[in-house]
Amino acid sequence: MKPKLLLRYSKELILTLAVVFLFTTIILLVTGAPVLAVYYHIFKGSLGSWAKFGHVIKTWIPLTLCACGLLYTFRIGLWNIGVEGQVMMGAIFATAVLRFGVESHFSELYLFLSILAGIAGGAIWALIAGYLKTAGGVNEIFAGLGLNFVAQAIILWLIFGPWKRPGIASMSGTELFPKALWLPSTFLLRISPIGIFSAFAAIILTALMLRYTRIGLCLKAVGNNPKAAYLFGVKPQPYMLLAMIFAGGFSGVAGCLQVTDVYHRLLPAISSNYGYLALLVVMLGNFNVWISPAVAFFFACLNIGSVQLPMMLQLDSSLSGVIQGASVLAALGMQAWRMRIRSNEVGAFYE
Amino acid sequence: MNKIFLRILSIFWFWILIWALPTHPITATAAEKPFIFGLLLVGPYNDHGYSQAHYEGGQYVERKIAGAKMIYIDKVNPADRPGITIPQLVDDLMEKGARLVIANSDDMKDGIREAASMHPKIYFVHVSGDDVLTGKAPQNLMNLFGRMEYGKMMAGFVAALTTKTGKIGYLGPLINEETRRLASSAYLGARHAWENVLHKDPADLKFQVTWIGFWFNIPGVTTDPTQVAHNFYNNGYDVVISGIDTTEAIGVAQQKRLEGKDAWVVPYDYIGACEGASEVCLGVPYFNWGPGYVDCIQAVISGDWKSEWVWRGPDWQDINRPDTSTIGFVTGAALPASAKQSLNAFIKELGAGKTNLLKGPLFYQDGSIFLKDGEIASDQQIWYMRQLLEGMQGASSAK
Amino acid sequence: MRVEVHDIHKHYGPVRANDGITLTIEPGRIHGILGENGAGKTTLMKILAGYTRKTSGYLCMDQVPVDYRTPTEASQLGIGMLYQDPLDFPFLSVLENFMIGQAVGLANQKKYYRKKFDSLAADFDFALRPNVQVNRLTIGERQQLEILRLLSLGIQVLILDEPTTGITNVQKDYLFSALKKMTSEGKSIILVSHKLKDVEAVCNQLTVLRRGKVTGEMKAPFDTDILLEMMFGQTPIPFNRCLQESGRTILELDNVSAPGGRSGLSDCNIRIRQGEVVGLAGLEGSGQDVFLRIAAGLLRPAGGSVMLKDKRMNAKDYHCFKHSGVFFQPSSRLEEGLISGCSVTEHFALQSDHKKFVTKWSDATSDAKKKMTEFRIIGRPDSLAESLSGGNQQRLLLSFLPRNPLLLLLENPTRGLDMESSSWVWQHLHKYCSDNTTIVFSSSDLDEIIMAADRVLVFFNGKMIKDTRTCETSSYELGLAIAGKR
Ligand SMILES: Nc1ncnc2c1ncn2[C@@H]1O[C@H](COP(=O)(O)OP(=O)(O)OP(=O)(O)O)[C@@H](O)[C@H]1O
Numbered sequence A: 001m002k003p004k005l006l007l008r009y010s011k012e013l014i015l016t017l018a019v020v021f022l023f024t025t026i027i028l029l030v031t032g033a034p035v036l037a038v039y040y041h042i043f044k045g046s047l048g049s050w051a052k053f054g055h056v057i058k059t060w061i062p063l064t065l066c067a068c069g070l071l072y073t074f075r076i077g078l079w080n081i082g083v084e085g086q087v088m089m090g091a092i093f094a095t096a097v098l099r100f101g102v103e104s105h106f107s108e109l110y111l112f113l114s115i116l117a118g119i120a121g122g123a124i125w126a127l128i129a130g131y132l133k134t135a136g137g138v139n140e141i142f143a144g145l146g147l148n149f150v151a152q153a154i155i156l157w158l159i160f161g162p163w164k165r166p167g168i169a170s171m172s173g174t175e176l177f178p179k180a181l182w183l184p185s186t187f188l189l190r191i192s193p194i195g196i197f198s199a200f201a202a203i204i205l206t207a208l209m210l211r212y213t214r215i216g217l218c219l220k221a222v223g224n225n226p227k228a229a230y231l232f233g234v235k236p237q238p239y240m241l242l243a244m245i246f247a248g249g250f251s252g253v254a255g256c257l258q259v260t261d262v263y264h265r266l267l268p269a270i271s272s273n274y275g276y277l278a279l280l281v282v283m284l285g286n287f288n289v290w291i292s293p294a295v296a297f298f299f300a301c302l303n304i305g306s307v308q309l310p311m312m313l314q315l316d317s318s319l320s321g322v323i324q325g326a327s328v329l330a331a332l333g334m335q336a337w338r339m340r341i342r343s344n345e346v347g348a349f350y351e
Numbered sequence B: 001m002n003k004i005f006l007r008i009l010s011i012f013w014f015w016i017l018i019w020a021l022p023t024h025p026i027t028a029t030a031a032e033k034p035f036i037f038g039l040l041l042v043g044p045y046n047d048h049g050y051s052q053a054h055y056e057g058g059q060y061v062e063r064k065i066a067g068a069k070m071i072y073i074d075k076v077n078p079a080d081r082p083g084i085t086i087p088q089l090v091d092d093l094m095e096k097g098a099r100l101v102i103a104n105s106d107d108m109k110d111g112i113r114e115a116a117s118m119h120p121k122i123y124f125v126h127v128s129g130d131d132v133l134t135g136k137a138p139q140n141l142m143n144l145f146g147r148m149e150y151g152k153m154m155a156g157f158v159a160a161l162t163t164k165t166g167k168i169g170y171l172g173p174l175i176n177e178e179t180r181r182l183a184s185s186a187y188l189g190a191r192h193a194w195e196n197v198l199h200k201d202p203a204d205l206k207f208q209v210t211w212i213g214f215w216f217n218i219p220g221v222t223t224d225p226t227q228v229a230h231n232f233y234n235n236g237y238d239v240v241i242s243g244i245d246t247t248e249a250i251g252v253a254q255q256k257r258l259e260g261k262d263a264w265v266v267p268y269d270y271i272g273a274c275e276g277a278s279e280v281c282l283g284v285p286y287f288n289w290g291p292g293y294v295d296c297i298q299a300v301i302s303g304d305w306k307s308e309w310v311w312r313g314p315d316w317q318d319i320n321r322p323d324t325s326t327i328g329f330v331t332g333a334a335l336p337a338s339a340k341q342s343l344n345a346f347i348k349e350l351g352a353g354k355t356n357l358l359k360g361p362l363f364y365q366d367g368s369i370f371l372k373d374g375e376i377a378s379d380q381q382i383w384y385m386r387q388l389l390e391g392m393q394g395a396s397s398a399k
Numbered sequence C: 001m002r003v004e005v006h007d008i009h010k011h012y013g014p015v016r017a018n019d020g021i022t023l024t025i026e027p028g029r030i031h032g033i034l035g036e037n038g039a040g041k042t043t044l045m046k047i048l049a050g051y052t053r054k055t056s057g058y059l060c061m062d063q064v065p066v067d068y069r070t071p072t073e074a075s076q077l078g079i080g081m082l083y084q085d086p087l088d089f090p091f092l093s094v095l096e097n098f099m100i101g102q103a104v105g106l107a108n109q110k111k112y113y114r115k116k117f118d119s120l121a122a123d124f125d126f127a128l129r130p131n132v133q134v135n136r137l138t139i140g141e142r143q144q145l146e147i148l149r150l151l152s153l154g155i156q157v158l159i160l161d162e163p164t165t166g167i168t169n170v171q172k173d174y175l176f177s178a179l180k181k182m183t184s185e186g187k188s189i190i191l192v193s194h195k196l197k198d199v200e201a202v203c204n205q206l207t208v209l210r211r212g213k214v215t216g217e218m219k220a221p222f223d224t225d226i227l228l229e230m231m232f233g234q235t236p237i238p239f240n241r242c243l244q245e246s247g248r249t250i251l252e253l254d255n256v257s258a259p260g261g262r263s264g265l266s267d268c269n270i271r272i273r274q275g276e277v278v279g280l281a282g283l284e285g286s287g288q289d290v291f292l293r294i295a296a297g298l299l300r301p302a303g304g305s306v307m308l309k310d311k312r313m314n315a316k317d318y319h320c321f322k323h324s325g326v327f328f329q330p331s332s333r334l335e336e337g338l339i340s341g342c343s344v345t346e347h348f349a350l351q352s353d354h355k356k357f358v359t360k361w362s363d364a365t366s367d368a369k370k371k372m373t374e375f376r377i378i379g380r381p382d383s384l385a386e387s388l389s390g391g392n393q394q395r396l397l398l399s400f401l402p403r404n405p406l407l408l409l410l411e412n413p414t415r416g417l418d419m420e421s422s423s424w425v426w427q428h429l430h431k432y433c434s435d436n437t438t439i440v441f442s443s444s445d446l447d448e449i450i451m452a453a454d455r456v457l458v459f460f461n462g463k464m465i466k467d468t469r470t471c472e473t474s475s476y477e478l479g480l481a482i483a484g485k486r
């Protein structure tokens, strides 16, 4: 990345954040909440201690994984809204594998298999949307939304049906897995090294793939001009499917980690909306591999920190939703601004 | 080359920044003076239902024990707080100095046990759980619950006295031992009134249980309780007993009343649930958590803490006495005076042990024996109710 | 309105697209802007139209200094521009496109605008049907639409950037008479073009740009030699070609029909032999576009057979044709040919070995550098395709041609190239033919076809109606054939 570009990105990011703060402050003022105290508590609640930092990282990991996956689909010009369902499918597949491992002595093996299953689950779900798009011409946004609902329905059915706790019919989730099937985590910060590793691996792999491989180049070519890419000998459809597989695979890992590292069971809200949030993260991150994880970190802080609002200020913590909403608006505003500049001088906006 | 270098540099700074920000690691906050306790509420603290009852119990503790201070987190469930787990919240409460943490929902069972085993120095009260009974509980975890069977029996009792159609609807949350127990108790109360006060044939009493899937409505996940209540009233069930944490049934009953239909409701959990619904509310069985909480905290302070399973009942002297009775029943304005009299008599009989509804012969839904003839149910038998009782309609477990 | 341009600079990093340009455009005149590829013409026009911001310098309108930042502000001041590549909404109807930017509010004002549109179109003799979708129009018709739209916005200064590339002579005549009519109403016209003939035909005054600077000005009548001198520093050598004998048949279309384009293609029997250069003439969308795409495998014929070197290729796709040595290049550069958002280097990387997993950026960059010098492309390897000037985009496209193709199918290969460049391109292409490559190209410039091709095929309304050697025909005869008068 050129230094100038980096400067511009940072400028944009700072500007976006400024807009976010402006919006939020206005809303806080309107609701009569103590503005400074809110920011202070969100900050302290997310970065105020090592334990909290650990929580933030736990949120950051799946968010980053989803964001990395989305970079592939955005690169090829697909709006993979279905990422949410892909997280859920990853979680379902991982749970399915882990259920076999409950009585087993080879828990590590099952944990490993669950990650593979998560990848497979997410990828299959993404492929369905991709296939509908390439073969049936169904817009990936609608297909994705539909598949999200189906995935949610499958989770509910499993929890209420085949995977219910014995004698119990509750939407609260499946039976907790035994400790052996939890991802091992470090004592300090209680973060799972495997989780951290997969997030970093995802970032680096994505960066390398997009920058240095033919796949990355072809994704970009197809994304920017599928007709021309075809003339260059690149068939758009297979690459669209490939991008979907990557997106689904990464989100599937996120879903698997939600099961093995966070909740240790399957529950209806297993995806924690990280898919939708990741879409926002990537947009705010200017579709850039290096900035998106930072934005994901910001959102993770917001998510964890906002728990303080009801506790310390008796405020409804849905205020964090308001902040997220403000971020969406700011992101869209930023996008519009970018387009304006771009039409002014067709400059180097991409790497 | 330059580019790569810059890239590495920027990442480096990014991570340095992140790692540098949290400057002070966890330090044991040894604030000795105020006794801070944490409360994890599954729903909103002002839900006019289960969570609010707990919240007010916490406020009661603050009034009763000098120096006690409550910090609470509400809406503790994965749908409302995506990505947040119970151990995380416990960490947070601890950082704020909490020495005892109360988790109010059955749903938090696993999380609170995990947290308890991670923090042996902190005390945990899991309300509605049975970890002590099952032996899974670590030393610093106890279970607390109220004998709501009695409250539910009273609820069923007034419902049966009121219904004109002989059809009572029970708006159930999810299915587990607790909810089966409570629904069955309501049925027993209703059948008792039907048989012994109204002298009618129990076969003519219809008691339908419909489960929504969770303690409260989660759009898109559970069945909508408002819808279920509507269905009840539309199908001739003129009294609905609510078993869920929130108050949807009251709203629906009021609406039906406006439409000119017969509709009554018996809400649940919170002493103030009938407020503003005098025309439809027959009364409410409620939890009064204050005394139970006070005992737990006092035990910690005085060093008498024991990991035990506590099931507190009503104070039969006066079931609505705030300082002693964990379970109460306040009648609503819609309950006729005659029915009120019968209820009072019923409560007296219960208190004196003259009437015990959990006495055999009682059968489960599938005809198997719950209690043999003359057998009086033990606490364990009541707690682990395996099915709904014979005579009730609705699922005993998942399909 | 008199427009004065004072010392305009526009810098893109180290590139000085405009480097101190000063000129005056008189009201009621057609002012021509000439210059080689990359001279800075489009940049200057974009600045005038508010589409790009200048680095320094100032503009005056009727002696009043003005400053504006957007095309909307420019059009409020009375300046409107017709872009080199039309900027309309292809999926809206003609009338809807016409209304864009003027219809405000929620009320359905279709009737009112319909009237306005009809009267304007009648004024200028433009035969546009208001309810047709814009993507079914020819470039010429889209231009006419855009002109009408700009006029109804009340513009006083109309900028046209290479309006005569890609339209037929007939359409050109309509255009020029429309321009003259507008000047007679006191409007000023700025016309950017590479075609000296056109400029000489309509302009009252000329300014020549070179490397971002003004290198000369001239009032009508013009001296062509001096003009060429001002543009290129030298006079380009004309070229000519007419090959008598030719090799064996490599492409054979028998009774091919296909839908697509404006008129489709019906009952087409064409044989193309090895080593020859075949020009396709015809009104835009008369079937030559469909023919090229069938020959490339981009369109599937509905009937008939397509034989490539005795192999039946009916159901094969372009990649299959490409394997057999067929290479196609479209005329819409930024829509089909180049990938905007990708740099020159990336374009070359994309064509390098398909089987390699890792992209060798250093190889691609050196490739790019080499080709850029060879094809005299002004820019850097990391310039984005869309940031190149129109002519340089075309050169970039041509630089993608493989080394030993069997058959080159080129749509308007010299579109937007200045005279010197097109003659250079043809020299380059003719070299391919001496290595037995066959070239089939379409062009809207009959003179170009006559000069560059051995044989010309004329299309009319989806049919091939004339097949003749270029040495045996004239542009007059071809012009008649194009119009359907054989
Ligand atoms: N957005 C941009 N970024 C960088 N360089 C640019 C950009 N736009 C134009 N240039 C450069 O500015 C110079 C002038 O371009 P311009 O488009 O004005 O040329 P032109 O005279 O219109 O040429 P042509 O006849 O080929 O269309 C070219 O070298 C081009 O590469």
Ligand SMILES: [Mg+2]
Pocket (backbone or CB within 6 Å): C041, C042, C043, C084, C389, C390, C391
């Ligand atoms: Mg140009």
